[in-house]
Structures are given as structure tokens and as C-alpha cells.
Amino acid sequence: MLRIPSSGCSPIWACDLSDEQVPKAFDLLSRESRAPHNFLERFVRVEARAAGLILGAAALGVFIASMPFGADFTHRLETSHLRSIISEVAVTGFFLLVGLELRREAAHGALSGAIARVLAFAAVAGMAVPAAIYLLLVRSPSTPGASSGWVAVVATDIAVATAIIAISGGGAKSRTAHLRTLLLTIAIFDDIGAVFALALFGSDAPNLLLVTVILAVVAAYAALAKRLHLGGWAVAAVAATVCILSIQAGLHPSLAAFAVGCAVPRVKAPGTKEPIDERIERGWHPWIAGILLPLFVFVNTLVPLTLRAGSPAILIAFTAVAILLGKVMGVGGVLLMARKSLKISVGEAITLGIAAAAALTVAIIGVEATVAGTVNAQPVSIGILLATLIAVVAGITVGRATNRKQVSSSTSREL
Template sequence: MSTPTPPRRTVFLRPSSYREHRTISDVLRTETVGGALLLGAAVLALVLANSPLRELYERVRDFHFGPEALHLHLSIGHWTADGLLAVFFFVAGVELKRELVTGDLRKPSAAILPVVAAVCGMAVPALIYTLINTTGGGEANGWAIPMATDIAFALGVLAVIGTNLPSALRAFLLTLAVVDDLGAIIVIALFYTADLSLLPLGGAVLLLALFWWMQRRRIRGWYLYLPLAVVIWALVHASGIHATVAGVAMGLLVPCLTRAGEQESPAERIEHAIRPWSAGLAVPLFALFSAGVPASPDDLAAVFSNPVGLGIVLGLFLGKSLGVFGGTWLTARFTRAELNRELAWADVMAVSVLAGIGFTVSLLIAELAFTDPGVIAEAKAAVLAGSLISAAVAAILLRLRNNRYRRLWEEENRDDNHDGIPDIYQRFDETGAVVATDGDTAADPGSPAPSRHRPA
């Protein structure tokens, strides 16, 4: 009697589908450029805040303008945090909707790994911060600061160190950041909301319904949506909920499926139009007016000696590393799944350390969690320190494996027939002609698939 063939085990961190590969490539290309601008803005902010121009920098940052009657007489710093970051969160909302509807997160088997890893990567840093501050007499309200991963900053680091990170690891990092953004949105809405005002909140909900109806009817015209978005944002701001939540809500209402006669969905079209503004303008300007904190030796020493600073630094560096790696390993262990044979657990650890870069959202939550300017400055300095430590250690780990990454990257992007589509996503007949391009699957890593490659 023949022995039954055991069921095939799920492979984690395998290459994505060709459709997802194209989408991720476009996203990463824009975010990498935005990451470089973000790094530059953060460095410029630190230079200005620690130079003879510090007083001028602070005067510009604290300059107020806007209609007082609408409670919008805000400083430039607050306009960038409450206003420009709404654009960033709008893109995050569209991206999350796309991942849930058409991306890898729509498949439970593919979603379980990054979702569990992201949740553990948020929970462990928050736990570390809370333990340090409750036992050390610090400010426990900042527990959410080390939870988030900044994908733009992480990609900027990858661009600087010149690593050829395989697409599976890049997609894993991107999905982690998407789930992190969702967690940050929920945390901001539930735990960092001021006194709630129901009248403006009700008005925002009604206009969000109008936004949804216009999207469903495929009504176009930026001149219609821009005023509507501004009013929704203003109403959410007046309701007491942080105004960036308005951006997320609108992003989640954008349709992600195409209809007959459409070459791309509204989500794809809007994301292509808005993402460069988010990555290239909104986030760097926020960094310019938020990352300018004192960075003298005494200030840096205080970061590592006070509970707030120490909790943030250890949360970002140790918490993220242990949370993401531990969540990934436990998921693989208890689902009897196996890692892509082309990768190693050392690669997962390197990406887990890289996820400890928590710049943009961490700085935002630092401003929401505390009211004392001194504590806010200390928290921001700790975010910078923790992110830089994570970036430096991740750079070392990734560079140690870069020769292997380069080989995998070249294989993934090989295009022998020069048709603009990597051969890994194509099937060839015995003559070498393309017979199919895969839309939903890629070659199974580590398994022989001769039909996907050109014959020798």
C-alpha cells in the first residue's frame, strides 16, 4: 500500500505575484526618493535646532496663522502635523484598502505572517516602554511612541547603504508598515483624542458618505474633491479626533476594483497622483518642523538616563526586533510553514531590526502623548536615537548578506527576452517563446519550475 503524499507546506516570504510586484515596485520607487528627502529634512532640522539659527527656526515653527473662529489658528508646526500628515495618512488608507482588496492581505495564508509579525512588533515595544516607565516613575502615556515603522526612512537607509534587498523582504517590510499604520490610526483615534464634539463629527460622517457616493459613481475632478476633503478635515479637527484620521477615512473609501472600460482602479489612479506629494513634500516638511530638537551631549545623555527616553529607545530597537522576529518565527512554527529556501532567519532578523526605524508616526504620537515641551523634546530625541541605532545595526546585518541579495535580485529581475517583464513571471515553450505571463503567482522559490524559464 502506497504511503499518502503529505500536504505541501506553505512557503513564507516567497516572491509575490507579477501584479503585486509591479505595484510594490512603484510604491518603493516613490518612497525611496521620499526617504532620501525625509533624511535630508531631518538632518537639516537637527542642524538648525543646534546652531545659531535656532531662535529663527523656532520662531518660524511657532508662527501662527489661520481662522481663529474655526479653531484653526495653528502654528506652522501644527499645520504640518495636523494638515500635511493627513495627506500621508490618506495614502496609507488607500494602500491599506488596496492590500485588503487586491493585494496579498486578501489571502489569509499570505496575510497571517505580516499581520502577526506587525502586531507583535507593536505590542512588544509598547510593553517594554510601559514596564520601564511604570517601574521608573516615568510618563506612561507615551507607550504608543515606539510602535510604528517608518517605511520611507527605512527605504532611505536601504538606498544609502546600497543593498539589493530581495523583493520578498521588501514586500514584507512594506506590508509590516501598512499594518503598523493601521495600528497607529486606531491608537490615535482611541487613546489620543481630546474632548469629543458630536456635531462636527456628525457633519464629517455625512460628508464622508458624500465622498463615498462620488467615488462609487466614478465622479472625477480634483476641484470637487479638494474642497470636500478640506471641509471633512476641518470638521474632524473640530470634533476633537486628531485630524489625520480624516485622511485615513477618505483613503479607505476609495474603490480598489476596476470596472468595464477602466484601465486602472480609482485607488491606483489616486495613489499614483497623491503619493509623490505625500512622500516628497508632506512628510519631509513635517520632519523639518518636528525633528528639530536639542542634541548636545547632555541632551543625548538624558535620553538614556530618563525612563521616557530609555523606554522609547529600547522599545524601537529591542522591542521591534524581538516583536517582529518573534511573531514571524512563532507563526512559522505553529502553522508548520517553512521559510523561502533562498532566505535565512538571519534575513528576517535584519528586516526586524530595520523595522525599528519609527520616525514620522512616532514623532507625531510624541506630540500627542505629552504636554510638557521638555518631555516632548526628550521623546523626540529618543525617537531619533532609537531609529538611528536600529538603522545602523540593520545596515551592518544587511551588508553582511548583500552578495546573496545581489544574486537573488539579479535572478528576480532577469529579462532575457527584453520584453520588460522579468522571466520569473513568464512561461516559455520549447522554442523559447512566451506562452503565459502570470498575474497571480510567481515561481515557487526553491522548487524546480523549468516551464517558467527559457530553455538552455
């Protein structure tokens, strides 16, 4: 049985490792000596390491689905309801983390000020432009009923995106850390937008009575948690409750889970040095990012590369183009205009835009919420995988080229 860790226990991918120390990842005894002092840096490191598991899970899902036994395997997952259970648990855990991160960043003032407003605008542009391109492309008579899939093209997978920045950064650690910080802030605003997009466009007409009950449960938890210093198990119980109620109410569970994360109190329990919200996030984050999300990606990328009858192949290209072009134009364009204020180069702005096009996990959540069960689900999913693959290769290539150019320019000035 999997035990949810306390603040002192985390999976290996949560360890704080420098680039030179990665081969020593299994040296568990020295894990604590490498614990990062910066919460943001720890968060990004966990995401970057989980990216390998997420990409591997996606590749494995496509591989199994393309095998002769793939259809039977997928059918068994569906009929046993295991796929839906994994999906709902992973989605709830993910958006709970988003709520926790938003609360922590807001408390530290990281989401206020002129720079944060620029990054928020970049996130909004990074959602609006891909959606607009997608909706423009799917007006074609060859893709009927595909318009609701726009929700799937607006998101950024922070795990894969941060891995792109980490790999492309080379030895320029200070620059990599700066770019990661910018990217994470954009991703927080991006995730907030995804929450409301899923809630508004990925849900049926809600049962208002159950919605009222959900609000009451979250409000009661918020009041009691601060007074009684309720910890992780209370959060898990409340999150599970609102997830079940949301499904029964016809709502996507993302918004309710997000609300629970925001409601976790930022107070210190007696005898502890760390606020409850940070302790829960630090303990749970590696397990959600490193286990639940890869499982979610695996069961939802059981997509054979051979399209079934009636699925429009052109939708693969439409989806990939909307994500790649939209993110580079939206996120990269805004960062390019504000590069002097953000202290980044043209190449770094473009690299961040490309990295934002890694739209794997949240994009698949969007597919499940909007076009699942239709002939459009498979081509949209393949388009997401294609866009993510291109973003990884292009992001690392452009990032490394930019880094080499900056190192060369710096060396020339010194000489």
C-alpha cells in the same frame, strides 16, 4: 504654486531606477521608459527614495535647533501657526495614502491568506512589545507623566525601513524585492494600528455632533464618487473638510483621513484604463512622501540636543530601547518563527525586525498627539531619532552580512 500632478507627472524620486541607474536619476527624458509595471514595486521605490529626504530633514531640524538662532526660528514657526498647518496637512495626506493603499491591497487579496495573517501578527507584536517595554521602563519615578508616549514607540516609518532593505540587499534583487513585499505588508497593518492608537489615545473627548457630520461627509463622498467618478480634487476637498472638522471635534485627523482614503472608489472613469484610487495614489504619493512628510519631519525635529530644564534625560534611553528591542523581538521574533513559510533566512528575519525599528515619521506624529508641550516631548523625540539612526546602521550592516553569507553559500553549492 505647487500643482498636484496628473497620473503622467511625478517628482524625480518617483522614477523607477535600478541600482545601477541611480546616477542617471536626472535623465527626465527616459523616465517613462523605466516606469514600473508592478504597482507594489513602484510604491516601494517611491518610499525608499523619499527616505533620504526624510532623514535629511530630520538632521537639518536638529542642526538648526541646536544653533544660536534655533530658538527664535522655532518660536516664529509656532507663532505664525506654520508648524501646525504643515503638520495637519502632512498627517492628513499620509493617512489618506494609508487608506488608499489598504483599499488597493484588499482588492487584490494581498491582505488575506495564511501568509498575510502571519505578517499581521508580526505587525501586532511589533506594536505591542515596544509599548509594553516602554510602559514598563517609564514606571520609574524619574519619568512622571511619560506613559502616554507609548503611542510614539509603536510605529514603523515605511520610507526609511524600505531604504534599509534596498541598501542592504546588494545585488540580490530578487531577495530584496521579496523582503520589501513582506515589509510593506507589515507596515500596512502597522499603519492601521497607528491610526486607531492615535484616534483613541491621541484625541480629546470628541464632539459627537461633529463626529456625525464627519461620518456623513465621508459617506456622501463614497456614494457620489462612485456614481460621478470624482477624481483627485474631490478627494482633496473632502480630506481637507474632514481634517478641519476632526480638529474642531477634538479628534486626531488621522482616522478621518484614513476613512476618506478607504472610501475612494475602485472604479475606472470613462476613457481611462486605471481605477480612480490607483490613479490618485500614483499621482499623489511621490509628492506626499517626498515633500509633505520631509517638511513635517523638519518642523517637528527642531529639537536641540541640549535638554531643557526638567526634561528627564533617561527617557531618551527608555524610548530608544523600547523601539529597538521591541521591534526586533516583536516583528523579528514572529518572522523568525515563521521563516520557513515566508521563505526567509534567520538573518533576513532579524534584518526586517531591525528595519521595522526605523520609527521616524509616524513616531513623531505620536509625539505631537500625546506628549507635545510637556517636558517629555524633547527626550522622547531624541530617543526616536537615536533609535532610527541605530536601526539604519544596524539594519544595513546585518542585511549586508546576511546577503554576503547567502551569496557565499550559493557559490559553494555551485562549485
